[in-house]
Amino acid sequence: MSAGAGNNSSISSQPVAFPSETRPRLKAEQVSYAYAATDRSAPKFTLGPATFEAQHREIVAILGPNASGKSTLLRLLAGLIQPLSGRVEVDGVEASELDLRTRAQRIALVQQESELLFPLRVWEYVLQGRYPHGRRLRFESNEDCLLAGNALAQVGADALRDRWMDRLSGGEKQRVILARALAQQPSLLLLDEPTQHLDIGGKVELLRRLRRLSNENRYTVVVVTHELNLAAEFSDRIVLLHKGKCLRVGAPAEVYEREVLEEVFEAPLDVEMRPSGRPRVIVRSGQ
Amino acid sequence: MRPLTPRRVAGICGLLFAMLFVAVVVSLRMGTYPISVSEIVMTLFRGVAGRRDEIPSEFWLVVFGLRLPRIAVGALVGASLSVAGAGFQALLRNPLADPYVLGVSSGAALGAILSLTFAAHVAGVIQLAAFIGAAATIASVYFLGRRGGQLDSATLLLAGIVAASFLSAMIMFLMTTLSGHELRGMAFWLMGDLSTPPPTPNVLEWLLFLFAVFGVAAGMIYATSSDLNLILTGEEEARHLGVNVRRVKLVVYISASVLTGLAVSVSGSIGYVGLLVPHVMRMIFGADYRLLIPTSAIGGAIAIVVADTLARTLVAPTELPVGAMTALAGAPVFIYLMRRRVR
Numbered sequence: 001m002s003a004g005a006g007n008n009s010s011i012s013s014q015p016v017a018f019p020s021e022t023r024p025r026l027k028a029e030q031v032s033y034a035y036a037a038t039d040r041s042a043p044k045f046t047l048g049p050a051t052f053e054a055q056h057r058e059i060v061a062i063l064g065p066n067a068s069g070k071s072t073l074l075r076l077l078a079g080l081i082q083p084l085s086g087r088v089e090v091d092g093v094e095a096s097e098l099d100l101r102t103r104a105q106r107i108a109l110v111q112q113e114s115e116l117l118f119p120l121r122v123w124e125y126v127l128q129g130r131y132p133h134g135r136r137l138r139f140e141s142n143e144d145c146l147l148a149g150n151a152l153a154q155v156g157a158d159a160l161r162d163r164w165m166d167r168l169s170g171g172e173k174q175r176v177i178l179a180r181a182l183a184q185q186p187s188l189l190l191l192d193e194p195t196q197h198l199d200i201g202g203k204v205e206l207l208r209r210l211r212r213l214s215n216e217n218r219y220t221v222v223v224v225t226h227e228l229n230l231a232a233e234f235s236d237r238i239v240l241l242h243k244g245k246c247l248r249v250g251a252p253a254e255v256y257e258r259e260v261l262e263e264v265f266e267a268p269l270d271v272e273m274r275p276s277g278r279p280r281v282i283v284r285s286g287q
Numbered sequence: 288m289r290p291l292t293p294r295r296v297a298g299i300c301g302l303l304f305a306m307l308f309v310a311v312v313v314s315l316r317m318g319t320y321p322i323s324v325s326e327i328v329m330t331l332f333r334g335v336a337g338r339r340d341e342i343p344s345e346f347w348l349v350v351f352g353l354r355l356p357r358i359a360v361g362a363l364v365g366a367s368l369s370v371a372g373a374g375f376q377a378l379l380r381n382p383l384a385d386p387y388v389l390g391v392s393s394g395a396a397l398g399a400i401l402s403l404t405f406a407a408h409v410a411g412v413i414q415l416a417a418f419i420g421a422a423a424t425i426a427s428v429y430f431l432g433r434r435g436g437q438l439d440s441a442t443l444l445l446a447g448i449v450a451a452s453f454l455s456a457m458i459m460f461l462m463t464t465l466s467g468h469e470l471r472g473m474a475f476w477l478m479g480d481l482s483t484p485p486p487t488p489n490v491l492e493w494l495l496f497l498f499a500v501f502g503v504a505a506g507m508i509y510a511t512s513s514d515l516n517l518i519l520t521g522e523e524e525a526r527h528l529g530v531n532v533r534r535v536k537l538v539v540y541i542s543a544s545v546l547t548g549l550a551v552s553v554s555g556s557i558g559y560v561g562l563l564v565p566h567v568m569r570m571i572f573g574a575d576y577r578l579l580i581p582t583s584a585i586g587g588a589i590a591i592v593v594a595d596t597l598a599r600t601l602v603a604p605t606e607l608p609v610g611a612m613t614a615l616a617g618a619p620v621f622i623y624l625m626r627r628r629v630r
Contacts, residue, residue, distance in 0.1 A: 080526070104529030111527075117380055117519050118574035127290060128517055132529035137513050139577070140290040184528070 023092060025220040026054040026188055030086035031076055047072050049086055050246035052239055057214050059221045061231035064241030065265055070224040071192055073241065077222060078109045078190050090188050104132035108181035111192045116165055122176050123161045126152055129183025151182035154213060171202040178206075182213070189214075189221045195230065203227060207234040228281045232256060240264065252279055296578050303585040307362070310589050314358050314596040319604070320349050356490050361481050361595045361609070362588035363497055364554045365564070367546040369587025370505045372561030373568075373579055374543035377515040378536055379440045380522075385562035386547040389432075389447030393454035394424025395551035399476055400461045403469050411486030413476075414552045421548030424450060429540065438536045440522075479557030479610025481595050500549055505584060507542040511535045512576035519574070557610040559617025560590050566624055 032048030047069040054060045062070045075081050077088055079095030088095045090106055098106070108129075129151065130144040140148075152158050155175040160168065168176065174194060181189060191210075195203040211234055214221045225231055231238060232252040240248040240255050242264045248255040256279035258271045268284040315327045330346045333339070339347065371386040379388070386392070398420020402412045428450050432443030458477075465473060475482075487493050514535040517525035526532050550557070568582040594612040601607060 078527070100526070100531055101529040104527065109527045111523065117382060118569060120520065120574065124290075124575075125520070128520065128528060131513065131517060137510050137577070139293055145290060 024053040025056050025058075025091060026060075026077065026222070027089040028052050028077065028086070029089070031073075031083045031088055032085050033072055033076055033081065034084050035072070045069070045072075045244060047076075047241075047244045048083075048246060050239065050241075050249075051086075052237065052246075052249045054220050054222065054237060056218045056220055058236045059210060059214055059223065059234060060237045060239060061235035062222065062224045062239045062241065063226075063228065063231055067243075068241040068264075069244045070241055073239070074109070074190055074192055074222065074224050077188075078107050079103050080109070101132045104184060104186075106186055107188045107190065108184040108186035109190045109192070110177055110181045110194060112196065120165045121161075122157070122163050122165060122168070123148065123152070125165050125176060126161075126179045126183050129180040132184060147185065148179075148183045151179040152176075154182055155179045155209060170197040171199070171205075174198060174202070174206060175209075178209075187218070187220065189219045191221065191223045193224055193226070195225055195227055203230055210234070228256075228261070232278050232280065253277060256281065291575050291577055296581060299572060299578065300581050300585060303582060303589070307585055307589050307592070310592045310596075311355075311358055311362070314592050315350055315354050317596050317600045318349070318354060320345070322346060322349055356485055356494065357481055357595070358592055359494050360485075360497070360553055361591040363494075363501055364481070364550040364557060365560055365587035365589070365591030366505070366584040367501055367550040367587075368557065368561035369564035369568075369583040369590075370508060370580055371543040371546040371550070373565035373576070373583045374508045374515075374539045374546075375561075376565060377519055377576065378438075378539045378543065379444050380519070381440070381444065382566070383562070384444075385559075386543065386550070387451070387556060387558075387561070388444065389428050389544070390424050390451035390454055391421045391428075391544055391547040392551045392556040393451045393458065395421040395548060396458055396477055396556065397454050397461075398423075399552075399555075400458055400465070400473055403473060404461060404464060414486050417552035418548055421544070421551055424454065425541070425544040425548065437533045438540060443540075475608050476555040478608040479555040479613070480608045481554050481591075481598075482606055483554075497549065497553065501546065504542040504545045504549070505580070507538055508546075509577075509580045511538055512580055515539070515576040516574075519576075555608075555610065557591065558614045559621065560587055560594075560613050563617050563620055563624075564590055567620075 028050055030049040030051055032046065032050070034043035034047070035045045036043045050073060052060070062073055064070050072081075076083055077095065079088065079090070079098060082096045095103065095107065126148045127140050127144060130140060130148060131138070133144075149158075149161075152161055155178050157172065157175045157179055160172055160176060165173070165176070174197070178191075178194070189210075194206060198206060207230055210221050210223070213219055223231070223235070235252065238248070238250065238252050238255040239246065240260070247264065248260060253273065256271050258269060261269050261271065261281060270282045270284050272280045272282065274280055312324060312327055312331075316322065316324055326346060327350060330342050330350045333342050334347070334351055368386050372384070375384040375386060375388060376382055378384075395417040398416035398418070399413050401420075402416035406412050428443070428446050429438070431446035431450070432438055434442045462470065462473060485493055514525065514530045514532075517528055517530050518532060518535065522532050547561075564587045565579060565583045568579055568586050572578050572582055590613070591609065594616065595609045598607040598609045598612040
């Protein structure tokens with residue numbers, strides 16, 4: 001093996017600090033939000049204040065029961081809605097103040113996909129991720145095709161490129177949607193329940209892939225999920241929400257306490273610490 | 288991976304233009320005064336080259352005086368309706384949307400019928416009244432169809448349907464007051480008809496004006512075609528990818544409405560073209576709006592030129608309304624498409 005190849009592998013497996021990495025990539029400072037049906041009525045739902053940071057290459061999992069404000073927090077991080085108070089910074093710039101295209105160049109948000117009106121090939125779909133990098137009326141360049149092809153390769157979906165989007169299985173579709181987000185070349189990747197329609201094999205595969213992508217490409221990944229154990233296994237930081245309040249922030253081992261989880265999820269749960277230092281949640285039965 | 292290139296768009300459009308040219312020549316050939324294809328082509332080229340004195344005067348009259356203006360208006364109407372239809376299908380995220388779905392044609396018809404009732408003998412007033420009726424409908428449906436400060440597809444569709452049925456009721460009511468002759472004119476107008484002579488003796492200026500309006504409105508829609516491609520995969524996702532969805536919807540709504548108002552005010556409501564042509568083009572060339580908008584424009588022009596030629600010649604000397612022609616041919620195609628979609 002040549003010295004050059006050895007160097008490469010050490011870069012991808014061991015995080016090396018880049019100069020820009022001294023500053024946190026994502027910073028949420030006392031962020032809060034209130035949602036009301038009309039301008040004058042009392043807020044139906046409030047969120048926050050939430051404070052946390054995420055570094056380069058980190059995976060953050062946002063956990064909480066239904067209607068605890070997970071998706072709202074994600075939309076705040078994406079800059080799609082403006083916080084009532086506090087600020088969200090991505091690479092030192094307030095997210096909601098970026099113009100639409102610049103924001104799409106830096107932040108990719110993956111939500112449950114909508115139904116397609118007219119059929120589309122996989123490669124056409126992934127090329128859409130290049131949209132924020134060009135003029136408004138644009139034809140894709142060779143570079144766009146190359147980047148879209150790379151994105152498909154990164155999610156292991158090379159073989160799917162000529163298939164129709166509506167003929168894909170749930171797992172395949174999830175990978176293609178992720179590829180479109182990667183084609184945006186964002187620094188921050190936000191995913192809203194990406195594991196929802198996947199079987200257990202697909203879930204593990206997706207999270208492994210995210211882990212690898214964030215290590216290799218310095219992405220910061222924020223995932224909203226219901227999967228307590230997978231979040232404990234794959235994430236560096238947990239943000240636990242409960243009824244719109246940011247209850248705990250920290251490493252999985254710090255956040256996963258039996259009393260806290262039982263109160264939040266209203267279920268009899270046990271927490272075990274595994275030799276790896278990562279906790280595991282078990283449902284206590286027979287009670 | 289073979290992305291769309293400007294070259295491919297130009298190539299396909301060139302091919303369709305050639306087909307349009309053939310359709311125009313065939314249409315020029317048809318009629319009571321006999322004129323051969325070679326005479327038509329010669330007259331066309333000399334006319335375009337500005338060598339009018341070399342053209343026999345009867346050929347000039349038949350080609351440039353009588354048949355070509357009607358064909359040009361037909362092509363313009365077909366192109367406008369098809370581009371508007373493609374625009375509305377994306378804006379409303381509904382493959383069954385057509386240019387008339389938001390009531391623009393009913394507004395135009397009401398304007399026309401009011402002008403027939405009150406000022407029947409003023410030249411050009413019917414077209415003007417129709418355009419005012421269309422514009423008023425566009426504005427009211429816009430204000431009814433907003434939700435949370437922006438156009439909402441479902442609300443807009445409902446507002447349009449309600450406006451259309453309300454206006455139709457008023458048309459029915461007013462039609463009972465018309466005399467027999469006016470009633471016949473109105474019926475032709477409601478079905479769509481290209482036999483009305485141009486409202487002004489300056490035919491060339493009038494045509495140039497119509498084509499200029501078409502060019503601006505269709506160009507506005509074409510400029511948003513990359514955005515429309517993304518909006519078709521989901522408004523929310525398009526926003527995440529950096530599309531200014533609110534602005535795109537506004538531009539498409541206004542431009543598509545202007546195109547519809549333009550078409551309806553010169554020819555009445557010609558049905559099915561605006562619905563079908565975009566679908567046929569989508570089946571042949573794919574759903575990419577950067578290709579779909581120009582191919583729909585040329586395809587729509589071809590469709591109306593052919594339909595009007597048939598309407599003029601099938602049972603000559605009697606003339607069928609072109610709207611009846613397009614509906615006769617369009618309804619079966621529409622049913623076929625609908626069945627395909629269900630399957």
